[in-house]
Amino acid sequence: MKKKTIGPEVQKVRESLFASFEEKKKELEDSALDEKLNSGWIDVTKNYPRTHGSIHPLSRVQKRVEEIFTSMGFEIYEGPEVETEWRNFDALNIPSTHPARDMQDTFFINSKNDDPHKNTVLRTHTSNNQIRRMMEGGVPVRVAVPGRCYRNEAIDASHDAIFYQVEGLMVDKGISLAHLKGTIQTMLSELFEREVTIRFRPGYFPFVEPGLEVDFSCLICNGKGCKTCKNSGWIEFMGAGMVHPNVLRNCGVDPEEYSGFAFGFGLTRLAMMKYGIDDIRLLFSQKKEFLAQF
Ligand code: FA5
Numbered sequence: 001m002k003k004k005t006i007g008p009e010v011q012k013v014r015e016s017l018f019a020s021f022e023e024k025k026k027e028l029e030d031s032a033l034d035e036k037l038n039s040g041w042i043d044v045t046k047n048y049p050r051t052h053g054s055i056h057p058l059s060r061v062q063k064r065v066e067e068i069f070t071s072m073g074f075e076i077y078e079g080p081e082v083e084t085e086w087r088n089f090d091a092l093n094i095p096s097t098h099p100a101r102d103m104q105d106t107f108f109i110n111s112k113n114d115d116p117h118k119n120t121v122l123r124t125h126t127s128n129n130q131i132r133r134m135m136e137g138g139v140p141v142r143v144a145v146p147g148r149c150y151r152n153e154a155i156d157a158s159h160d161a162i163f164y165q166v167e168g169l170m171v172d173k174g175i176s177l178a179h180l181k182g183t184i185q186t187m188l189s190e191l192f193e194r195e196v197t198i199r200f201r202p203g204y205f206p207f208v209e210p211g212l213e214v215d216f217s218c219l220i221c222n223g224k225g226c227k228t229c230k231n232s233g234w235i236e237f238m239g240a241g242m243v244h245p246n247v248l249r250n251c252g253v254d255p256e257e258y259s260g261f262a263f264g265f266g267l268t269r270l271a272m273m274k275y276g277i278d279d280i281r282l283l284f285s286q287k288k289e290f291l292a293q294f
Helices: 001-038 057-071 099-103 127-136 177-192 245-250 267-275 280-284
Strands: 082-084 109-111 120-122 141-150 163-170 196-200 208-217 235-244 257-265
Touching: 001 141, 057 127, 057 141, 057 177, 057 267, 099 280, 127 141, 127 163, 127 196, 127 245, 141 208, 163 177, 163 267, 177 208, 177 235, 196 235, 235 245, 257 267, 267 280
Parallel strands: none
Antiparallel strands: 082 120, 109 120, 141 163, 163 257, 196 208, 208 235, 235 257
């Protein structure tokens, strides 16, 4: 009888003891964790003196160029470095029989097939992304594409087998060369933080018509003529032009309705100009004295 009345009371006491035990245990664990966090605190925002590491000049210029294009309403796009022969050449109006293929010495990954969709190359330029972006997202389009390119070239102070380009593409109704001029002049003036003028000369690239070479006013002598610009007052900058109707058609875009400009410049050369680097080989030399300057 006694057991019947005392039993539940004992059970209650037992439960409350367990609850207090669990509460105390959690309290101790929490305070141990707090103590650990407080004693092990590292101020990651503290400005410690730099002992090693810096941002590579190429990365600096790429970031700034991306910011400027983004501020002008361009999307930033990246494509793969291994590309089909078709997107790197054929779709850009450069069939295998075209002499312009010799303009870009190519590293082939796979060249056994007759079908250029099956053969692969290390992309020789970023222009392949005109095709990728238009086929994926259609038009209108306003895109900037930074990326690494490869050419089987003799290496000297201004040529490397690996270098960086930035491609630009703007396609919409009523786009003209005036839009190209405004875009590039703004980009260069923002990058160099001063007024930069550009000029067009006729140039040849199978994927644009008309094709242009674009120069900008020499920043060393302000156009008067000096050693850097070989006394011409102008620095050669990039290839550009109006997108060829065949390229638009290859991407399913009607050239009667849409027009656009495209350009491609060497980001590596731009970084060299921005920081006064006179030999391209320094950029990948891993020389500490060189890198420590940035
Ligand atoms: C082209 O690659 C074209 N795809 C550019 C283009 C795009 C024209 C859109 C028209 C419309 P080009 O071969 O000239 O063009 O190369 C463009 C830039 O890449 C050159 O001005 C140069 O700055 C850079 N470049 C080319 N080859 C090398 C190299 N071996 N080393 C370093 N930079 C290079």
